[in-house]
Amino acid sequence: MxxxxxxxxxxxxxxxxxxxxxxxxxxxxxxxxxxxxALLGPSGCGKTTALRLLAGLEDADGGRVVVGGNxxxxxxxxxxxxGMVFQAYSLFPHMVAWENVAFGxxxxxxxxxxxxxRALETLELVGLDRYANRYASQMSGGxxxxxxxxxxLAIRPQVLLLDEPLSALDAKVRGRLRDEIRRIQxxxxxxxxxxxxxQEEALAIADRVGVMQSGKLEQLDSPVAxxxxxxxxxxxxxxxxxxxxxxxxxxxxxxxxxxxxxLVQKDVPAGAAIALVRPEAVTITGDGDASSxxxxxTVIAVAFLGATSRVTVDLGDxxxxxxxxTSDAAEHPAGTKVKLALRPxxxxxxxxx
Amino acid sequence: MAAxxxxxxxxxxxxxxxxxxxxxxxxxIFFLVPIGAMFEFSTRGAGDQPRTLAAWQSIGTYPDLxxxxxxxxxxxxxxxxxxxxxxxxxxxxxxxxxxxxxxxVEFICLLPLTIPAIVLVVGLFPLYNWMGNNFSDSILTLxxxxxVLVLPYSYRALDVGLAAIDVKTLSEAARxxxxxxxxxxxxxxxxNISGAILNAAFLSVALVLGEYTLANNLLYNNLQxxxxxxxxANAGVSIAVAVASLLFAFAVLIAISFVGRSRRVRKExxxxxxxxxxxxxx
Numbered sequence: 315m316x317x318x319x320x321x322x323x324x325x326x327x328x329x330x331x332x333x334x335x336x337x338x339x340x341x342x343x344x345x346x347x348x349x350x351x352a353l354l355g356p357s358g359c360g361k362t363t364a365l366r367l368l369a370g371l372e373d374a375d376g377g378r379v380v381v382g383g384n385x386x387x388x389x390x391x392x393x394x395x396x397g398m399v400f401q402a403y404s405l406f407p408h409m410v411a412w413e414n415v416a417f418g419x420x421x422x423x424x425x426x427x428x429x430x431x432r433a434l435e436t437l438e439l440v441g442l443d444r445y446a447n448r449y450a451s452q453m454s455g456g457x458x459x460x461x462x463x464x465x466x467l468a469i470r471p472q473v474l475l476l477d478e479p480l481s482a483l484d485a486k487v488r489g490r491l492r493d494e495i496r497r498i499q500x501x502x503x504x505x506x507x508x509x510x511x512x513q514e515e516a517l518a519i520a521d522r523v524g525v526m527q528s529g530k531l532e533q534l535d536s537p538v539a540x541x542x543x544x545x546x547x548x549x550x551x552x553x554x555x556x557x558x559x560x561x562x563x564x565x566x567x568x569x570x571x572x573x574x575x576x577l578v579q580k581d582v583p584a585g586a587a588i589a590l591v592r593p594e595a596v597t598i599t600g601d602g603d604a605s606s607x608x609x610x611x612t613v614i615a616v617a618f619l620g621a622t623s624r625v626t627v628d629l630g631d632x633x634x635x636x637x638x639x640t641s642d643a644a645e646h647p648a649g650t651k652v653k654l655a656l657r658p659x660x661x662x663x664x665x666x667x
Numbered sequence: 668m669a670a671x672x673x674x675x676x677x678x679x680x681x682x683x684x685x686x687x688x689x690x691x692x693x694x695x696i697f698f699l700v701p702i703g704a705m706f707e708f709s710t711r712g713a714g715d716q717p718r719t720l721a722a723w724q725s726i727g728t729y730p731d732l733x734x735x736x737x738x739x740x741x742x743x744x745x746x747x748x749x750x751x752x753x754x755x756x757x758x759x760x761x762x763x764x765x766x767x768x769x770x771x772v773e774f775i776c777l778l779p780l781t782i783p784a785i786v787l788v789v790g791l792f793p794l795y796n797w798m799g800n801n802f803s804d805s806i807l808t809l810x811x812x813x814x815v816l817v818l819p820y821s822y823r824a825l826d827v828g829l830a831a832i833d834v835k836t837l838s839e840a841a842r843x844x845x846x847x848x849x850x851x852x853x854x855x856x857x858x859n860i861s862g863a864i865l866n867a868a869f870l871s872v873a874l875v876l877g878e879y880t881l882a883n884n885l886l887y888n889n890l891q892x893x894x895x896x897x898x899x900a901n902a903g904v905s906i907a908v909a910v911a912s913l914l915f916a917f918a919v920l921i922a923i924s925f926v927g928r929s930r931r932v933r934k935e936x937x938x939x940x941x942x943x944x945x946x947x948x949x
Contacts, residue, residue, distance in 0.1 A: 369839075369843055370842075370843075371839050371842065371843070390842075391839070391842040391843050392842050392843075392844075392845045392846055392847055393845075394843075396843060397843065397844075398839075398840070398843040400836050400839070400840060402833055402836045403833075403836075404833070404836045404837060404839075404840040406837060406840075406841070406855055406858075406859070407832065407859055408858040408859050417841070417844055417846075417854075418844035418845055421844055421845035421846050421850070422845055462840075465840075465844065466843075466844075469844060469845065475843075
């Protein structure tokens with residue numbers, strides 16, 4: 315990995331409204347130089363708006379955008395040094411790949427020979443130098459997005475903005491291109507904001523993941539922390555699958571169907587609550603025929619996911635998901651009685667059913 | 668089995684070719700017979716005299732006709748340029764920034780279709796009267812009225828072109844790369860709707876060259892008015908000019924189709940590819 319050379323990006327108390335709809339409600343976020351932050355959230359949470367405000371494609375109603383120590387809040391998009399890859403295919407149809415890549419350089423008055431040289435070098439970086447003379451209509455979706463990435467990088471921007479660049483691609487291409495984007499980002503060392511609604515994509519690619527809801531950041535942390543120590547019930551629900559199991563908060567933990575689990579939150583008042591338990595924290599300890607208890611139930615479905623399988627168990631009053639190695643899950647086909655156990659990982663509790 | 672399928676496909680292709688040929692010949696007869704008849708009329712000799720091109724040769728000897736031809740060509744050029752300068756940026760801006768106004772702009776642009784030309788004349792006459800007294804009574808002022816007339820046709824042609832591209836994403840991509848709005852328009856939008864612009868321009872030219880009612884009632888002598896006046900004095904020359912103006916319109920249409928074709932050929936020559944890309948992978 316090369317030394318990181320990006321700049322710090324700060325979004326300070328950004329606000330944006332569309333009529334009565336609040337798209338951003340005082341969003342503050344600092345991205346360290348060379349860091350890749352993924353903004354994750356459901357549709358309408360404000361993640362794309364945040365990215366567009368940073369790009370200068372929309373104006374903020376309040377707050378500041380600071381890039382490399384300079385306040386760029388009032389600068390139009392063409393005077394901010396940011397590169398952007400869009401969700402929709404955005405290559406200029408009348409230009410071949412290298413001309414697309416050279417467009418931003420031409421806007422910066424780079425000479426013709428240097429322009430072409432740099433365009434071809436950047437196409438090489440994304441592995442598409444062989445396709446330099448092709449039009450967008452002669453390339454696949456993945457190739458078009460790679461050229462768009464090269465075009466964004468060719469101008470040597472201070473910040474790279476990626477607005478769901480993989481969402482129009484099929485799953486296999488998406489995974490490959492995601493890894494390639496990360497490789498190039500690390501190689502170039504550019505500060506990057508990646509917007510996506512795909513949690514797997516965000517967790518796989520980012521240094522830190524920001525989970526947004528209703529125009530606010532719910533949590534900004536490393537992918538591992540966001541997944542294993544969600545800060546709010548919304549994050550727990552949105553990132554990964556979660557079992558919502560009724561329990562009771564007492565003795566500094568939560569008792570869930572006879573099992574005492576530690577709490578992520580501090581100072582939670584005692585009383586009834588819903589514990590948010592990850593499927594991988596649920597294990598099958600044995601055959602449920604011989605015993606009865608609060609965690610004994612019947613397998614109603616087994617979903618094969620590859621190396622792991624997701625087993626749905628009916629406990630009578632609720633159903634619980636358990637994620638197990640496929641070889642273990644195979645021992646418990648639908649209809650068999652099983653006994654579950656809950657691994658004592660720290661869990662969140664939610665008071666709202 | 669494959670041979671049977673190939674045979675069926677060949678039969679279908681032959682039938683399609685035959686259908687095309689029939690339609691082409693029918694359309695050719697429909698267009699060419701009246702023009703041929705006009706040409707025949709314009710070359711008749713007086714009385715028992717043999718055929719002559721005298722009517723065609725004398726076109727240049729009518730100074731009013733020549734002036735009208737030049738004025739109509741100037742009007743076509745001014746109207747077309749004004750229409751493009753007015754419509755293209757407006758339509759792009761409405762798509763980008765004011766999408767809620769799109770229906771209103773469309774309604775305004777299509778409105779002249781519903782207003783008979785003679786009604787337009789009634790509305791425009793006082794304006795042209797005032798303009799003639801205070802500014803200029805040049806025939807070129809007709810371009811204002813013609814601009815209104817060509818709006819519906821040009822709007823439709825340009826709208827089809829703009830609908831075929833993602834104006835918002837392309838403009839934002841260009842903006843993020845450092846392009847000014849003028850550059851976005853000139854370097855990104857216009858090249859991608861060039862076909863639509865050519866179509867709109869052709870419709871505008873054809874409409875202006877064929878316009879009679881407005882010019883005649885506003886007391887200007889454009890090509891069509893002059894042809895009509897000449898028809899009363901010398902029918903042969905009048906018909907010769909009418910045929911020439913039709914042939915000119917056809918020539919413009921063919922020229923436009925060649926421009927489109929040469930663009931395609933150039934694109935294929937650059938890339939060495941003619942069909943959908945095979946083997947393109949991510």
